[in-house]
Amino acid sequence: MSEKPLTIHIAAKEAGISIETIRYYQRIGLIEKPEKPLSGYRVYSEDLIARLLFIQRAKELGFSLTEISTLLALGDGNCAEIKELATHKLAIVNNKLHDLQAIANTLENLIQACEFNSSHQGCPIITAILKR
Amino acid sequence: MSEKPLTIHIAAKEAGISIETIRYYQRIGLIEKPEKPLSGYRVYSEDLIARLLFIQRAKELGFSLTEISTLLALGDGNCAEIKELATHKLAIVNNKLHDLQAIANTLENLIQACEFNSSHQGCPIITAILKR
DNA sequence: CTTGACTCTGTACTTAGGTACAGGGTTTAT
DNA sequence: ATAAACCCTGTACCTAAGTACAGAGTCAAG
Structure with a gap:
């Protein structure tokens, strides 16, 4: 063979x-x-x-x-059930997208704050996390 | 006390x-x-x-x-290092956002295809996953 | 002075999705 | 006929971020 x-x-x-x-x-x-x-x-x-x-x-x-x-x-x-599963998954994915988008926005703002921080006194990111 | x-x-x-x-x-x-x-x-x-x-x-x-x-x-x-970490994290988050967005788009299309599938012959989602 | 609530230490277990052997058996190429 | 390559079974281990006890100690109230 x-x-x-x-x-x-x-x-x-x-x-x-x-x-x-x-x-x-x-x-x-x-x-x-x-x-x-x-x-x-x-x-x-x-x-x-x-x-x-x-x-x-x-x-x-x-x-x-x-x-x-x-x-x-x-x-x-079982198209109906499959579709149901996909719809549920889509909802979860959309939630995650929403959360991640918020995280990305916050991170961007914090990074920006660092750039404007010409004073070398402390880090805006640490400060922000400490008292957000 | x-x-x-x-x-x-x-x-x-x-x-x-x-x-x-x-x-x-x-x-x-x-x-x-x-x-x-x-x-x-x-x-x-x-x-x-x-x-x-x-x-x-x-x-x-x-x-x-x-x-x-x-x-x-x-x-x-150590603002510079902290900023570096945040930037790295942001990149990862953005990647994940990108991937999830693609997934959401695909799922949406597949769900739509199910809606148009008035023929109760097979499920477009299963078909699509089978031969994508 | 006993009971119930709390603490401490140490260890085992959980989820998801694998990865990594060990100690055999089989097949194929030389 | 032997060595390399492959298969099979079973079990242990991995990561991350916890959770769940057991068994012993301690503390406060009645």
Whole structure:
């Protein structure tokens, strides 16, 4: 046979993750373990690799592994629930955006204050944090 | 004596954190333990409480406890270094903002696609994650 | 003088998402 | 037939920022 069997390290390469991460996903039940043949190594299907890629992309959208597990369980046939999950996630992301924006604004102001602080007496940032 | 001694649980209340968190900060060296008197409980100074409040506020600005430790060590007299830290933090926050904004946009589009999906055939979100 | 509230010390546990072995077994290339 | 490369199972460890006790001491009120 010259076709490489789809063993775990090939699967890992195709999915762009490490072998250990695949095993971790198996441990937490996010993906199935392929059947272990009587002799030899477990062989990974294209479907399983698609699932791994799905997981990566869903992670990029901010979903946790637990949420991804739900997404995968719901699958293609439960659009309303999926949409609900996405909407909830969007709300959380928007909240985080709001908080981070406030932080960025404050930091910018503090950094500005430092620039105007030609007197080398104390640091406006420290002062501000002390008594905000 | 009718003045309550500033014991740990009073300090915790004033700083708005839990007793266990104060002890945790002591464990990691972020704050000092007040001297233990020969008999009785440790007494917390106003300075220490100010330090705890500083920590809370710095956390709200996104600084980690490790970074806060540095801020406290640098203190008021090292404005340039403090400003440097704040600038670095701002850059990280801006990156995160950028990433989150992209996520929010994608999620919004996907949710929209679900709304337009009157056909109850499959879910646009799942499809999109599968082959993005 | 006892009871309840508080403190202290030390250690273990938590969450999320992995990473890192050790000690085996199997396969493939030379 | 042997060495390198790979796999498998199980377990321990990592980070960050805490939380949760257990077991012992101390203090204040009634």
